[in-house]
Amino acid sequence: MFNSFSERYADQVKLVTDALDQAGINNVLWGHVIEHFLEKSVSSCIDYIIHDGMAEKACQTLLAAGLEPCENGGECTATRHWEDRMEVAAHVxxxxxxxxxxKIPVMFWEKSSLLWAFPELPSSPPSSDDPYYMPIRIPWTYYDSRSQRPPIDLTPARMIKPVKIVEALIWLMCRDRNPNEGLEWGWEHRWQEILESWVQKAPGLAEHGLFCRNELRPDFLPLWDYLCGGEGGQTPKKHRAHYLGLQAKLRAENTLPSTPQPKRRTMKRLMQIIEYHSEKEYQKRVKRYSGNTPWIEED
Known part of the structure; x- marks a missing residue:
């Protein structure tokens, strides 16, 4: 692959996937491991999405295959509490x-927490015409246009098609988007950071037939096109309007579950809210009496 370490890493991904397949645990790779492969590197963790209720079986399967239980407790990067991300279901x-x-963590996420709008996870490498999932075969020309090397092939491991990763991230952004993000920063910021990285990857993937804009859910196309349009015409107000408008539409269709992220109204947060509204009221009065405008528009 890229060097001896990354070749061993890829072999481990194949072995883990095969063990899960043999145990009848449908799975698909997710997260940093895919992003790093596309960036010609390897991730410090391996994330799988599996069906709900299968995390314990997945761990026992891999322990029997020679992996190890976690010995780091709360200090483990897989379980350490992060306010801007979900908690993993289980890991080894x-x-x-x-x-x-x-000792790289292999982490399991339940399908309903990330891909509730997607069809069943694959139990084997999907066919070339599967609209949601694909085998991991990355042409070397993606990294080097002059390369004659054969594609990177991680079969039996598979991934969500890049355009559907974008779709999943938009679903998650809408689910976890806080209507007052000026005060409450939650998981939506993590999803947005990842989504913006796919905006950068999409053109190169499209050149190699790995990303087709028209395969994105039609309701999501206006938002995606806005994000891909460059920063010239983008403003925070427009950005927020795109997400909140789509969020409202999905909620009206009853296709958007409620966010599982906890509400964090600590005393510190309450003081921030008070200060935020006090500052807004102050700025409103300044503009009202400055002679520039009789009133400030509410957001």
Whole structure:
């Protein structure tokens, strides 16, 4: 692949996927592991999405295959509390000597928490015409236009098609979007950061037939086209309007579940809210009596 370490890493991904398949646990790779493969590197974790209620079986399957339980407790990067991300359902670790002392976590996420709008997860490498999932076969010309090397092939591992990863992130943005993000920063900011990275990847993927804009859900196309339109015509107000408008439409159709992110109204947060509204009231009065305008428009 890229070097001896990344080749061993890819072999471990294949072995883990095969073990899950043999145990009848439908799965698809997700997250940083895919992004890093597309950036010609490897991730410090391996994320799988599996069906709900299968996390414990997945862990037991991999422990029997030679992986190790977590020994780091709350200090483990897989379980450490982060306010801007969901909690993983379960995880184990690759045995340290396998990858030169790196005990990489293999993490499991339940399908309903990320892909509730998607069809059943694949139980084997999907066919070439599957609209949602694909085998991981990345042409080397994606990295080097002059390369004659064969594609990177991680079969039996599979991934969500890049255009559908974008779709999933938009679903998640709408689910977790806070109507007053000026005060409450939640998971939507993590989803947005990832989505913006796919905006950068999409043109190169499209050149190799790995990203087709027209396969995106039609309701999501205006938002995607806005994000891809460059920063010239983008403003925070327009950005927010695109998301909140789509969020309202999906809620009206009863296709958007409520966000599972916890409300974090600590005393510190309450003081921030008070200060925020006090500052807005102050600015309103300044403009009202400055002679520039008789009144400030509400957001």
């Amino acid at each position: 670790h690759l045995e340290g000597t396998t990858l030169g002392g790196n």
